[in-house]
Amino acid sequence: MKNNQLNQKQELEVAADVIEYLKERGVEGIQAACILKTSATHVENRLAAQVFFNAIQKALN
Known part of the structure; x- marks a missing residue:
């Protein structure tokens, strides 16, 4: 993974895997969309914090 980022194909594959996982557990529609969005936001926030x-x-060294 270059610079700790997923490319667009990888992002779509992860999203599809999460949707399938939720669907297998009976979670669909708006509830699944909210879970997927929350997960994506959490990952983005963690990555942003790591970059920061x-x-x-580097600035302190």
Whole structure:
């Protein structure tokens, strides 16, 4: 993974896997969409925090 980022194909594959996982457990529609969006936001926030802390670390060295 270059720069800890997924390419568009990988992002779609992950989303499809999550949707299938939720569907197998009876979670569909708006509820599944909310879970998927929340998961994506959480991953984006973690990645943004990691990039921020790496930048701070480089600035302090």
